[in-house]
Amino acid sequence: MQLHTTHFSALGSRNEIQLYLPESTSAKEYIEPVIREINRIEKKYSRYQPDSLLSKINQNAGIQPVALDEETEGLLHYAEQCHVASNGMFDITSGILRKVWRFDKESTLPSREEISRLVPRIGWKNVFREPGGVFLRKKGMEIDFGGIGKEYAADRAAQLLQELGINHGMVNLGGDIRAVGPQADGSPWKIGIQSPAQPSAIHTIFPLYVGAIATSGSYERVITIGSKQYCHLLNPMTGWPIEDAFSSVSVIADHCMVAGSITTIAMLLGRQSGEQWLRESGLQYLAE
Amino acid sequence: MAATKARKGTQAVACLNSAAAALLGISAPAVAGPPLNLQTDIEYVRYEEEGGKRMTVDGPRISIRAPHGEEAAFTLNLSHESVSGASPAVVTFSSGNKPNITLSGASIQETQNHVDGTYTLYDGDRSWSMGLGHAKENDYRSRFGSLSVARSIDQGNTELTAGIGFSSDDIQSTNDPSLNEKRNTSELSIGASRTISPTRLLQTTLLNRHGRGYFNDPYKNTFCIGCGSVFLPDLRPGERNEWLLTSRLRNHFPESRTTLKAEYRFYHDDWGVNAHTLDLGWIVESGTPWNIEAGVRYHTQSEADFFVGSYTEASRVNQGETVSSDYRLSSYGTLSSLMRLSRKMSDASTLDFNMEHIRQDPSLHFGSTGSLFESMDAWLLSVNLKQEF
Numbered sequence: 175m176q177l178h179t180t181h182f183s184a185l186g187s188r189n190e191i192q193l194y195l196p197e198s199t200s201a202k203e204y205i206e207p208v209i210r211e212i213n214r215i216e217k218k219y220s221r222y223q224p225d226s227l228l229s230k231i232n233q234n235a236g237i238q239p240v241a242l243d244e245e246t247e248g249l250l251h252y253a254e255q256c257h258v259a260s261n262g263m264f265d266i267t268s269g270i271l272r273k274v275w276r277f278d279k280e281s282t283l284p285s286r287e288e289i290s291r292l293v294p295r296i297g298w299k300n301v302f303r304e305p306g307g308v309f310l311r312k313k314g315m316e317i318d319f320g321g322i323g324k325e326y327a328a329d330r331a332a333q334l335l336q337e338l339g340i341n342h343g344m345v346n347l348g349g350d351i352r353a354v355g356p357q358a359d360g361s362p363w364k365i366g367i368q369s370p371a372q373p374s375a376i377h378t379i380f381p382l383y384v385g386a387i388a389t390s391g392s393y394e395r396v397i398t399i400g401s402k403q404y405c406h407l408l409n410p411m412t413g414w415p416i417e418d419a420f421s422s423v424s425v426i427a428d429h430c431m432v433a434g435s436i437t438t439i440a441m442l443l444g445r446q447s448g449e450q451w452l453r454e455s456g457l458q459y460l461a462e
Numbered sequence: 463m464a465a466t467k468a469r470k471g472t473q474a475v476a477c478l479n480s481a482a483a484a485l486l487g488i489s490a491p492a493v494a495g496p497p498l499n500l501q502t503d504i505e506y507v508r509y510e511e512e513g514g515k516r517m518t519v520d521g522p523r524i525s526i527r528a529p530h531g532e533e534a535a536f537t538l539n540l541s542h543e544s545v546s547g548a549s550p551a552v553v554t555f556s557s558g559n560k561p562n563i564t565l566s567g568a569s570i571q572e573t574q575n576h577v578d579g580t581y582t583l584y585d586g587d588r589s590w591s592m593g594l595g596h597a598k599e600n601d602y603r604s605r606f607g608s609l610s611v612a613r614s615i616d617q618g619n620t621e622l623t624a625g626i627g628f629s630s631d632d633i634q635s636t637n638d639p640s641l642n643e644k645r646n647t648s649e650l651s652i653g654a655s656r657t658i659s660p661t662r663l664l665q666t667t668l669l670n671r672h673g674r675g676y677f678n679d680p681y682k683n684t685f686c687i688g689c690g691s692v693f694l695p696d697l698r699p700g701e702r703n704e705w706l707l708t709s710r711l712r713n714h715f716p717e718s719r720t721t722l723k724a725e726y727r728f729y730h731d732d733w734g735v736n737a738h739t740l741d742l743g744w745i746v747e748s749g750t751p752w753n754i755e756a757g758v759r760y761h762t763q764s765e766a767d768f769f770v771g772s773y774t775e776a777s778r779v780n781q782g783e784t785v786s787s788d789y790r791l792s793s794y795g796t797l798s799s800l801m802r803l804s805r806k807m808s809d810a811s812t813l814d815f816n817m818e819h820i821r822q823d824p825s826l827h828f829g830s831t832g833s834l835f836e837s838m839d840a841w842l843l844s845v846n847l848k849q850e851f
Binding site: 178196197198199200201202206209210213217225244245248249251252255256258259326329330333337338339427428429431432435436451454455456457 | 472474475477478479481482483484485486488495498586659661714716717719747748749750751752753806809810812850
């Protein structure tokens with residue numbers, strides 16, 4: 175068996191697929207359908223592409239319902255489960271806050287007025303779903319699949335590889351990782367987690383035989399005003415950053431989607447509730 | 463903080479797991495799109511009948527497929543083939559009533575050049591293609607074009623296609639410089655392909671082609687005993703309506719790393735020709751740098767209404783106006799066996815060696831024995847290099 179590593183860009187990140195194949199086999203036959211599948215998901219659910227299904231749903235907010243296929247209904251159902259599980263802290267309508275919050279080095283704090291103008295447009299309760307369709311009740315409201323979409327693509331990619339007969343491979347979509355079986359010699363994939371204090375250093379190595387690992391960090395995208403740091407994780411109810419968020423959380427689960435949303439919810443809940451949430455999940459995690 | 467105590471963890475994980483499993487249980491649509499990189503396919507083909515005694519065809523073929531942005535692709539096919547030898551010109555009877563194919567006196571020595579290009583635009587679940595092409599020999603010229611549309615439905619698991627095509631041909635003859643005839647053909651096709659699973663694909667297409675104009679072969683004659691002229695020119699109807707139904711199944715078996723290919727074609731035209739072709743192939747990924755494909759193809763066809771081996775003045779009256787002794791319009795069968803050895807050179811290139819033996823024999827005709835032609839053996843050999851950049 176020979177290890178083939180392919181790098182490509184999609185979903186706004188650098189991605190990697192590693193496959194063990196018999197000597198004579200071309201990786202292209204396996205990689206190409208996977209990249210096509212990832213591109214399909216990106217095109218359908220991108221908030222940047224005006225002709226995506228997601229953009230169509232948002233453009234029709236407050237105007238009319240939009241017909242949905244089974245896949246999108248499934249994603250919305252998943253988003254609802256996350257919303258319920260987190261008591262409303264995970265809300266796919268909260269992405270609209272990005273209009274006023276920016277988290278690069280020169281960013282400044284938005285004004286209270288700017289934030290309070292947007293908060294009324296947030297709320298999962300205003301996403302009206304019926305079989306085969308969805309209607310965003312308020313004009314100007316938006317949904318996006320941040321925190322779900324990339325993880326879903328990783329699961330889909332892994333599933334496709336499995337269906338094509340791959341037993342030893344790994345999909346890494348910008349840090350959302352799903353293993354398709356262990357390495358060819360039966361040993362686990364070794365997944366290094368960056369240290370929040372020293373991002374260039376690997377701080378822990380997780381062995382991964384099957385399943386997925388997802389990581390969320392609050393240390394990379396922050397605004398520092400004086401001694402106070404504002405992280406990019408926003409409370410959908412107030413429109414303000416989570417104050418006592420973990421620096422970094424990693425979770426191992428069967429599905430990358432689940433690992434990703436458990437991680438995000440732990441961040442959104444803050445250290446105290448988040449720690450309890452992670453402990454009670456029964457999953458393997460690393461939080462600091 | 464506004465964070466309140468969340469739903470109890472394990473229960474939440476169970477709910478999320480079940481929602482994720484349900485979502486991933488929806489079969490993922492297969493996606494069509496332009497190739498990710500430039501692809502080239504260079505092939506050298508040699509075909510010879512009866513060890514090169516009858517007809518040989520030699521030459522390179524080049525195919526280039528290039529992405530144009532993220533949503534379009536361009537395909538260009540070029541070929542340059544030299545044809546030499548002689549195509550059968552007339553059928554005569556030797557003793558024992560066994561027909562002989564007499565080769566035309568002047569041996570053919572010509573080149574065939576072919577170029578065609580297709581531009582395809584991909585737009586979500588649809589794609590549009592437009593193609594144009596040109597083929598030229600020293601006594602024949604064809605210009606052709608096509609338009610087709612494909613649409614995927616049912617989460618992309620089913621693809622429907624429809625297309626139209628036209629061709630305009632000029633037919634000349636080196637034997638008769640005054641001959642300058644035309645033939646126009648139009649065709650319609652519809653098709654559906656269904657991805658039953660990521661490893662199983664079923665495809666069916668139906669094509670109807672309608673041609674009007676000059677269909678005679680200016681190099682062919684029919685032998686007539688007792689007619690004023692011994693050799694009568696090939697004379698076919700001025701119109702032809704053809705139907706072709708093709709069904710394909712491709713099944714990959716990941717466990718054994720093998721793939722089964724099966725194809726059946728049914729052909730019918732209003733000249734009375736009915737043909738059935740069955741193609742079976744088995745690809746084995748051997749675990750060495752070499753992969754092997756082995757296959758067999760069986761073809762059987764009935765003769766055209768106006769086909770005769772040869773005839774007499776008396777039978778000529780019943781024959782009507784049209785007559786041809788072209789063996790391609792006779793009833794016969796062929797059995798081909800083919801072998802492909804594929805050598806993976808790198809992740810981006812593959813070298814293929816193809817070998818096909820074709821046995822054409824009247825006794826291979828399904829049911830009654832076919833027209834009384836002699837059997838023929840032919841070989842098709844090709845080397846092919848596929849490269850991705």
